[in-house]
Structures are given as structure tokens and as C-alpha cells.
Amino acid sequence: MPAEPLPADIARHVNAVPFNAALGIRYVRCGPGWLENTLSWQEDLVRPATASIAMGVITCLVDATCGATILMACGPVRSSVTLNLQVDLVRPASAGATLYARAECIDMNRQIAFVQARIEDGDGAIVATGLAKFLFEPGE
């Protein structure tokens, strides 16, 4: 098994991605094969028609969290691309709620990793679930 990356490196990896920074997606913590990010409520992420966080933003949170989980599950990678992403919006996020996303790699083989995500608000109510497949190239 390759050495696990340091949490500080993972945090930098998540927080430094420009689009993550633009939306306010931040690293929280990680462990073997899993990772958590958070997204604070911001008025400009709300789609006015529904008065809730836009589904596109939820999708970004799923992608960013699942993508970073690859590093926790597969060790050092030379590259990793999202092949597909499925998101179910179970319940619209309540106004003002900070969202927490936890993703876990459920299985992987030499090049493909399957990652599942769950998004909750601060009270533990489920907001969305996600499933993503990644193609990765092991590094080092």
C-alpha cells in the first residue's frame, strides 16, 4: 500500500482549487479512504426561484469531495479525472445551513475508483447523495 498523504497536503489540494475557493468549499478532515468538506451558506449560491442552494453548487461539492477522496483511497496519483457523477437532491438545503459533504471510496481497481458521497446540513439532515467514478493513474 502506498503511504497515505498528509492531511495538510490534502487540505491544500482541496482549498487551492480555484473553483472550490470561489464557491467556498473547504477541507474539514479525512481518514483512510474517506474525506469531508464543508460549504458555508452564501446568498450568491442561491437560485432565487427555489430560495435554496443551486443544484449545480451541490454537484460541485460532490465532485470536489469525491475527487479529493481519491487521494485518500488510491495514494499518490499522477492524474485523476471524473468519468461520471450522479447526484440525488433528497431535500433542499434549509436557508442559512452550512453543508457537510463526506465521501468514501467504496471500491477501486487498478484504474477505476467508485466514490459515494453524502451531503448533510449542520443538524445531520440529509440534503443529497452522490456517486462518482474516476479514472486514475497511480503515481510514484
Next chain:
Amino acid sequence: MARTPVLQCLEPKLIERSGSRSVYTMVVDDRLIGRPGFLHGGAIGAMFEAAISLTLSEVLSGQDAQARALDMSIEYLRGGALAETWVEVSVVRAGFRIVNMGATAWQEDPGRPIARCRMMFKLERPTPA
């Protein structure tokens, strides 16, 4: 320099609408970067959602119905460059309770899509059917 909020910068511009098909262009800026030099997969997802939502509001105009997104599924086909991106949206089925939408995104060449997407919406109407 003041910048527009990130979701507003995705605001799609309608280029063409014919029947159940609509084509939009999206302005891309450096906030949408994921891995160096490429669009973030989530940014592509947000573009799809913005274009699909706009088309849906056209479809529902004049109806007393509120759409709630139920799900979204995206297939990433090619890396998206930091370039103008086109999104074609189609209404797959507009039912009384459920609407299914599809979309494809490309840059430069419509024959080389960078991603495709489908979304499902539940329509909330004031009186039950």
C-alpha cells in the same frame, strides 16, 4: 476589481431556440478552474444546471408550477478547456408532475462534446391532479 458572484458569471446567454431545443453560450473565467488549465467538473455541472433551469423556466412560463430538481447525472467525455462553452438543452419529456431534461456541452466543435447531462424535476402545483 469587483467581480460578479460566481454563479452569476455562469449566466447562460441564449443563442438559438427552436422547438424543445435551446442553445446557450457561457462565459468562462479563471475562477472555474479545477485542475490546472481545465474547467472544474463541478463548474461544468453548474453550467448545465444554469442552462437547464433557464430552459425549464421558459417551458413552465404561464403555468402555475414550481420545479424542484430531483437529480442530476453527468458524463464527462473530454477535458474542458478555459474557453467559451456551448450548451444545448433539450426537453426530453415535459409531464404534468415530472420533467426530464437533457443537455450536451461543447467547445469549438459540436461533434466533440466535453460532457453530457440529464436532470429530472418534480413540478409542484397548487392543486393536486
